[in-house]
Amino acid sequence: MKKRLSIFFSMLLVLSMFLAACGGKNNADSDKGGDGGKKSDVPQELRVNIKTEPFSLNPGLANDSVSANVLYQTFEGLTRIDKNGEPQPAMAEKITKSDDLTKYTFKIRKDAKWTNGDPVTAQDFVYAWKWALDPKNKSQYAYQLYYIKGAQAANEGKGSLDDVGVKAIDDKTLEVTLENPTPYFLELTAFYTYFPVNSKIAQKNPKWYTDAGANYTSNGPFKMVQWSHSDKIVLEKNENYWDADAVKLKKVEMYMINDPNTELSMFDNGELDWAGKPFGELPTDVLPQLKDEGKLHVKPIAGTYWYKFQTEKPPLNNKNIRKALAYAINRKAIVENISQGGEIPAMAAVPPSMFKENEKGYFKDHDVKKAKEFLAKGLKELGLKDVSQLPTITLSYNTDEGHQKIAQAVQDMWKKDLGINVKLDNSEWNVYIDKLHSGDYMIGRMGWLGDFNDPINFLELYRDKNGGNNDTRWENPQFKKLLIDSQKESDPEKRTQMLKDAEKIFIEDMPVAPIYFYTNTWLQKDNLKGAVVSGLGDVQLKWAYLE
Known part of the structure; x- marks a missing residue:
């Protein structure tokens, strides 16, 4: 999401608890009895944390998961x-x-x-x-x-x-x-x-x-009644919604607190009904304990966490330097010791839910020997004698504890295994995403959650050099042709093979370094029912209610 761009997020799952009955031939979304037809004395008011200010609440400008999780409720x-x-x-x-x-x-x-x-x-x-x-x-x-x-x-x-x-x-x-x-x-x-x-x-x-x-009109289950910028968004049930009978929640409060420890504390204190993805974030160091206690919801989703290379900026304009950096990352260590949410190390771009073989990927994780070979080749092509002549590389990420820990780990890996100096740079989301879109970065963290359930969604991002979310400035004619031709191919097997061939080209050129395939990890109050989190990482509250 930024898809679906994600803040990834960042973007991000099908929630195990659904209550959304289908009514009518053309009304599979209608639920006339989400709470069994019984009136509840519990206030139908839900409180979540969306971490940060949405990039835009105009559907035509939104490009991240924070904005998406508001828009899916209001439109x-x-x-x-x-x-x-x-x-x-x-x-x-x-x-x-x-x-x-x-x-x-x-x-x-x-x-x-x-x-x-x-x-x-x-x-x-x-x-x-x-x-x-x-x-x-x-x-x-x-x-x-x-x-x-x-x-x-x-x-x-x-x-x-x-x-x-x-x-x-x-x-x-x-x-x-x-x-x-x-x-x-x-x-x-x-x-x-x-x-x-x-x-x-x-x-x-x-x-x-x-x-x-008055100007902010929408057509979904909820309407926005308050937007205190960088603080809170308040939604209320939209009585003009065509399927209003299916909507049980009267109010949804969305806080903007970009600290996972505070988010967890608010949940524990009863100030939030949901903590973690896809709305917010949980502290990574508590995930194992929460899982052991049986409180943590964990679900794989169609999403990839990766580092984008600005391929027009030296030395990242060299394919072998990019590959050296990608091969030197220890993904297993990252998912086991930092993210700790059951993520799958990614040595491919398209999630395994779409290409099963991508559980293994195209190259070996943390292949330092191969990384050093690519580094030597890249230095030679750049006319440099040794790694000391490489400029310091800046690794950027948006402000977040988890992103920071991963960046610090990768910084150490590149220094230890390749001798490359890396400077870390972080900024708040709106500033950060503008940096990436303008090309004002060297390596930048990003997550992509599928906007729809097809592999092309993870590849077409990079089809055109100046495409909407292609912050890498990379373009490959053969890759582009395969994507275009695949859209005209009516044979499903042939089309799938064309997309796999395109992904091979993508990994060979390495405009991004994939890190891991996402899972969603969250806590929710036991009496919250009917919230629907899709396998693509977005959440719908249309059918949600509190028992």
Whole structure:
């Protein structure tokens, strides 16, 4: 997530406790009896910690998991991912496809409304998608819309927004034409870049999304009633939501406390109902004890923690220097002694949930011998006599105890095994993500959680040098061609092989050093039921309630 960019997070799982019954042919998300039809005396108010200020609460600008975990409560797309990980009609009550799977027609629900009472229209989707594609708005996730005919050309300034294949046939009918058949398109329409925006509000006030108030209109289960920047966001149940009967929580308070020890303390003191991912973070040093006590929830998710290389900055413009750094990392030590959440060491980019063989990966973990060979080769190519002539490398990360510990460990590994001097640099999330997007870094930590359940989501980030989340500035023509051709391949096995071939090229060039595949680790109050955390790492509170 930043996907799905993640703060990774950072981004991040299917929660073992679900209560989301399906009702109606086109309403798999509806739950008329989440609490068994019984009224509870327990206040339906949930308290979580999201760690930091969201990057943006405009669906067209959001690119991180913090923003995502707010947007998934306040907005809704044409589809919504249900408790089983399948897309179901949401804002759309009926969906039809052409025989060649390149044209979709969505009928918007008659009772779909914005929080201010305005009807949700097909024009609101057209407006939101074209706004994100407009190059002047600099949407980092605009590429997620490239499946739509003419979208990439418009975003790159090579075509017109008028030619993008999305149009409102009438107020309640949206027609979408794709470049190629896309088997996971209905999963994409549940992702936040595909959310609608109240076009009437946005056209009157371009900064509608910067604060709570009359301008901040949304169409999901909850509405935002308070946004105390860098402090707290408060959501309340949206009575205008088409499926309001399924929503049991009356209020959700989201604190912004970027200290895992404080978060855990608040949970222990009854001030939070949830501690840990995907909302917040637990202190890594207490995870083994919490696991031994049977309190810790642990679930693998489709996500990768990696270090990005700025491949235009010497000496990281040399492939062999990058490979030396990647091979010298002791991932097993990191997951066993630092992260301690049952993560899998990553020697590949795509999670094992998508490519099973990636549990092993493409190279040996902590292969110091091989790393030294790459280092020697890289130094020779750069015309340097020895490692002492390498400039000090800066390793950047966003402020967080876990990221700091990993960075310190990697700093020591590179010094001990390769003799490379590394300087650590940390900054708060909003400052940090701007650094990466502007290329003002050498090596930077990032996590990627899948936006949809397909390997291309982990590879297409790096398809284009100037792509939305490709902070590495790396591009490879063969890699790019394989990704483009894979989108036209109708044979699933051939397509999968093309993506695997692309990943091999990616690992050979090493624009990023994968560290581990994510798990989510969290604590929750025993009486919290029905919260749905997907295998992609996002959380939905639509069906949550307190017993």
